Each structure stands twice: as C-alpha cells, then as structure tokens.
Amino acid sequence: MVHEPRSQTGLSRNSDTEEIVALAELDPESWSAILAPRLAYFAAVARAEHVTRAAHQLQAPQSTVSRALVRLERDLGVDLFARHGRTVSLTAAGRTFLATVERALGEVERAAESVRADADPESGKVAFGFLHTMGSETVPSLIREFRADHPRVRFTLVQNYGEWMLEHLRSGELDLCLTSPVPDAPDLVARRLDEQRLRLVVPEDHRLATRKRIRLAEAADETFIMLEPGYGLRRITDDLCAEAGFRPRIAFEGEEAETLRGLVAVGLGVALLPPPAVPRKGVVELTVTGQRAVREIGVAWLKDHPDTPPVAAFKRFLLTRKGRLLSFSPAGV
Template sequence: MMDELVPRLAVLRALAADEHVTHAAESVGVPQPTVSRWLAALGTSLGAPVVVRSGRRVRLTRAGRLLCEAADRALATLEAGHRAAAEEVSPERGQVALGFLHLLGRSVVPALVSGFRESHPSVRFRLVQNSRQDILNHLVNGVVDLALVSPPPTDATFAHAVLREEELILVVPPGHRLAGRPSVRVAELAGEDFVGLEPGYGLRQITDDLCAEAGFTPTLAFEGQETETVRGLVAAGLGVALLPHADSPSGLPEIPLNPRAAREIALVWVADIPLPPAVRAFRDHALGV
C-alpha cells in the first residue's frame, strides 16, 4: 500500500505548488498518463475527486487539499527519517537547513556556521531567510531543521534554547524632541509616528507588545522588511523606531528605554521529531557557544 501511496502523494504536493499535470509528472519522474491514472485512483478510493480542471491547469479540490496537507506532514517525516538513516552511516556528510531572521544573517549566523565548520568541514548548509512567522511555518513543514528567531515561540509544538539577548533602544531622527535624553519611557511615545517591520516579524511583535504594555497602540507610518530600511526612514524624519543597537555608527540618536527592554534570540526545533545527526551536532555546537 505504501509503495503505491507515497509517489501519488508526491504528485499531489507538486500539483499544489504548480497546478500543472505535466510538470508534476516530471517532478516525480513518471509519464503524464500515469499521473492522470493515479489522480483518478485517489479520487475513486476517497469517493470524491482530488483535482478539477481549470483551463489548461488543474487545481486541488477541498478533499485533495486536505490529503495534500496530510501528505506534507507524512512525507516530511519520511524524508527526515531517510536523512537520519543515511547520516547515521556518515554523519559528517549531512546537511543542516537553517532558517533565520534577516537581521541575524549579518553576524550571528556566519559566526555559528563558521565555528561549526571548523570541526565538521563536510557538513553542508542550506540557509533560508524570512520573517519570524514564515520561518516557524517552514520548521513545522520540514523545510528547515532549525530556526533562529526572536522572540522564542511559546507553542508546545516547539522546543527552544535562548542563545543571546539584545537590548532594544529608541532610534529617532536628528533634532527630535527626545534626542539627547538619557532614557525614555515607552509611554512617552504614544503620540509619535512609528517606523517598523511588517506584521509577522519578531521585532514588530515586540514593538506592539511593549506599546500595549504602555497603554497604547503604535501608529505605523511606514512598514518594511529590513531594519536598515527602517533606520533609513527614521533618518528621513518619517518616524521613530524600537531597534537593537546598530552594528556600526548610523548617525542617528539612540536612547535607552526605561525600564530596559531586550529581545531574546533563540534556536528552535520541532519538539517531537528526532533531529538527524548533523543537525543535532550543529544544535549542540550553537548551544555550547
């Protein structure tokens, strides 16, 4: 049964991404007529079609999409198991798929990867940058093995360990009324326009939470996907921002928050899925740095 089912589920995954039967057939390495027969057989076994025609393409029905979602989870587990078995024989030739926030690609990720490669030179890395929520979704779906995010997730699906903490400060345009202050309370920012990251980014969540604790909802004049873009918008006088300290002098006034605020950067993995040897070795290295 599994010999028949697995390649058919792989076809469903390909169709969900591309909605093209020929491309799905090429991706699994079987003739197009075979794919058509498999789809018909799946529909017969379910008692409902899994795809419907939409012009020259096909799209998954609700039944097909439900089956595809289950296939994603099942095949991710199978793929992880296959990797683990292969790497058990030769762990030094494994691969680590690491997801992380854009900001962490400047210093945190290069330092961790280069340090690990000194003792594991043959392990390969696949690096994926995105927003916090997208990275956590990738982790659940098996796209990445480990994730570096902030703040750490509270969902029981995940296990995590905090690697470091970064202070958050207020960044304002030159000449701003608060520039030169020794510290500032978040509540004093209630009437300010903010510049920040888009929803789904960890720093945006932290900003929203700090403002909520201070009793107001921040007014976001501009939203971006990179902290350097946010700094540039602040420099142009378009708003204020809550950010980590700049890696290099930016020319913008930076004011500590009172009370102090910080963000935790955590390494995260799925709690109930065993990690392949190479991934486990990298996790242990990161936790020991």
C-alpha cells in the same frame, strides 16, 4: 495430479485468487504500491536477458525474481519478455516500459544518495533559518566557529521572520531556526539563548536626539515606523507600547529592520529596534528605561523529530552558546 500453468520460461504462475481480487479493486493511483517492489527485478532481468544471472546479481533467490516478473506481467496485462529457452528478450512493450523504469530507478538511486549524503556526520547538511537582523554578523560568526570542528558540514541558510520559519520547521524544510520571541507550542522544542535590548531610534536632528535614555511613554505622540504584522519584533513593539500606555501612530510598515532604520534617518518617524551590526549615520539610538525593552532570541526545532548527525552536532553547538550568542556583535546587546 493437476499442475499450475507455467510460462514459456518455466516461471511459475501462482494465481493467488485473493491477490487478483485485491488488484482488481485497486484505484489505478495505488498501482505503484504493487509495481514498485518488482521494478528492480524487471530492470535487472532486462539487462542480463537471463533470470538466473539477474538473480545472482541481485543476490536474490531465482524463484523470487521469477515470481516477481510473472506477477508484474499479470498486473500490467502485457507480456514484457519473449522467452527463448533459458534466456529472455524484451518485447516492444517491455522496451517501452524499461526506458521509464530505468529513469525512475535512477531518480530513486539519486534520491537515496542525496539523503545519505545529507545525513553524513562529516559532510552532511543542515537547513538553518534565522531572522534578517542576525544575517550580517551573528550567523556568519556562528557558522565559522562551528566549522572549525566540522569543516565539511554544509548549510542551507534561510532568512525570514519568525512565524514563517516555524511553519517551515513543521513542514520539514528547516531543521533548526533562531527566532524571536521564543516560541511556546506543543509541537516544538525551543530554548532561550540570549536577548537583545531594544532601543528607540530617532533622527539625529530629532527633539529627543540629545537624550541618552528615555521612557517609551515620552514617545507616545511620535510617528512610528514598524515591521509588518506577523513579525515577532512587531508583536514585541506593540506590547511594549501598550505597556507604556499608548497605541502607536504608524506611518510606515516594512519587512527588514535596517530599512526601517533608514526611514528613521531621513526623518520619517521613530522606531523601536535591536542594535545594528554596524552603526548607522543619521540616527541616534536611545536606551529605553522604565520597562524591560528586550527581545529574547531562541533556537527551535520540531518535537520528536529525529536529527541527522550534522543537525544534532549543530544543535549541541548552539545550546553551548547560551548567554553568548550575540557576544561578538560590535553593536553589543
């Protein structure tokens, strides 16, 4: 009877020819797929200096641990252990390898703890994006109300423009976002929650400042201050001006609505903006008539993407705010 060769510890060397051929053909960058499942076994045996005790600690069959070690040494092409009867000790190569393996396993453990913590129903995390104009009043009030029932849920808050947030939804960096216009894309789910009336903002000494209402066409000859292309409000403004029969003459482009309002206040032009959280001196805000000058606010998330419990809870909360999302705003809607 022919027996397979055995190591000094009696660990069986199952020389599976097909596996050896497959390993030989692997790109070195793919070795992690072969080595990774065996690293925890290696670290446990290195700490215990005994295969049986390590297997008991791991709650794994001794034969499974033994085979994993033999294959690990064979795949690396080095001896990681010196054998002393029923005990083992690390070789110089084994000590070098163990130092890196323990760091890697520690990182994996920390990553596992982190994702488990983020998914915890009571104290998990929500990555939430929203428009700059919603940062001073709307979002703080929403989170305060939500945390009345979920006091330990944590938030990562990100302010940016709509298209940026949608890309970060797609990449998985955001769970939910409040944006405008409400997106219509096959890979996203979006629900309209509320709308804001847009106002024509003019300097307080402007020729139109004594008016309360205005048709946008009456501002066709004005110099406009707008958000940069790519912002949802910029697209809405361009569309409303086109509907009113003119193409606006643009003097300044910016990234934040209150900065635009400040430029209006010093007489550099007019702007079509949502109402401010706090009224600003130096400007008059006129109601636009003759067309539906509004921006819709919606919540969006990635289609078919599973929610953690805290994300699901916050999503349900936002959906219950339909028609009331901005109801607490001191400037109104």
